[in-house]
Amino acid sequence: MPIKIRYKAPSGGGTLDLDDTATVGQLFDALKEKTVSSDITIKYGWPPKALAADQVETSVVSLNLHRESLTVVPAETAAPAPAPAPAATAPAAPVPADLSFAPKDVKDRPVTIKMPTDTYLVLRVMPDDNSCMFTAIAGALRGTNTGLDGSSPDKLRRIVADHILAKPDVYTKVVLEKEPRDYCANMLRPDVWGGAIELGIISEVFGIEICVVNVKEGTIIKYGEDQHELRCVLVWSNIHYDRVAEIFDENQVEDDFDVTTWNCLESDHILKSAKDLCRKLKDEYHYFTDTSDFVVRCNQCGWIGQGENAVVMHSTKTGHIAIEEIPDS
Template structure:
């Protein structure tokens, strides 16, 4: 069986025997990530695998259908210190492995900006003979609200009311209200910080949305959100298995979200005429396949993704220099420092 995971060093896939135990799974994760002391979480909201599950089969817990989250032990210990209540039983869902990059320092977030406008100008599209239509990429502004803007456009017309446009600000408020209304579900363990602190941060326009925000929007609007990773072509289906009638599709370049839309007139630029939701069943699987084809084009022809394993960074608080997300995560967890800048390559 194959099991996917995300960790401070990036995402990965494990190949395990179908009879593998949780203990064997944990050993494989430790070997793959290079971290000896980790906590592994699964489900939504995430709950940690415990020592008394060590001899259970991974399949018996449904882990072969999960996208596991690996956190360093220091992070888990800090969370337990808050004495938060047990995490409630999760609903099934998977989320993008790089969504955890919402904590990436703002100085590193501009790496995709020059690409965004260029891609938009090139009008990336894929023909869909199945429906005599075209699938196009709608590129979102690089304003730290790309997730909300991308999803908001897909929600247009889903409900009647005073805010049919579902702006980034309105979706931020919706997320915060949902977290506050469900304190037993969104504890400090799940959010990574005290709920009020998390909510105050999420209301700021310079704060990125991530896996928690996608899951909440999916739940509130009863909408499956399919996110396709440009680099790997992997499809992550937020809300899958919950019986939602409709789905939308987003493209994720590791630091940026864009929206996928269907048009029936070549060169159509007015987004109000876009088709952005499809039936969440086999009848629209060709949309997913064509979106993956689009992502291959984005990767191979336009290199439209950011590889967070290669950037060189410096801590402005202590002068430390390192390379890649893994080193950044380790330094931040060890020191608590967050004032980080990228060291640009000034070579020819």
């Protein structure tokens, strides 16, 4: 059964399809071909660690690499030698302001925005278990009068699969990029992410508009727009989905009394506040960036590195400050 691997490289991001029996050596070969580079380092996990030469025969699945967003950088031994360190009396080189990450943890306490209605919009953080999208929606649907039971990620996955198989003229191999039965078998696995196709189906089946706010861009995508009476709101941080809820006490931790659906015609203020919440997540929490995989380039010497510590070390050793993040393609 094929697996999809996501990666970020100096030339941008992309995906890679491998057989589930693929080895780390085959992963290296495929990424070298994709990135047109013969000398690379592949990093994964947090703290980020590099795949070692003695792992080439190890199964990609056994290392859970199909659940990771991999980072591809030039082989560390091939990196340009740093310039001599500045004299001891010289001041330390500043780290570029936009890369000085000191993120708060969204799990420390609820992240909220006060609304004009004297209530609060809160980010409900979902478990990082590859079912975050389904978990977020299942919680939003709780208590809605849909007549359907979508109370768990597993049930939502099954509903999606049944819907796809019931409409072979709509969900074709071209649309799904694989045979429908294979796609559904894959989607029923708890370690497979859901995406746009699943959001559209859940919106249709449950009769609810699903609004997804992108933390980094501040944009909103609406699934089932202008088709349903109720809406719910999710937050997308580039690698993870969370749920947005309305609460009456800013410090309310338990979600038993959360309001998670709103009338579409009367909730524009919810969408505005959701964008404000995402702006707070971006500016104060850097929630759109997973520091385990952001890749940066020094515009002064061409050095490429990964993560905050590498930026600080390079800037301190060389005095270079013209450093920028390499965006996804």
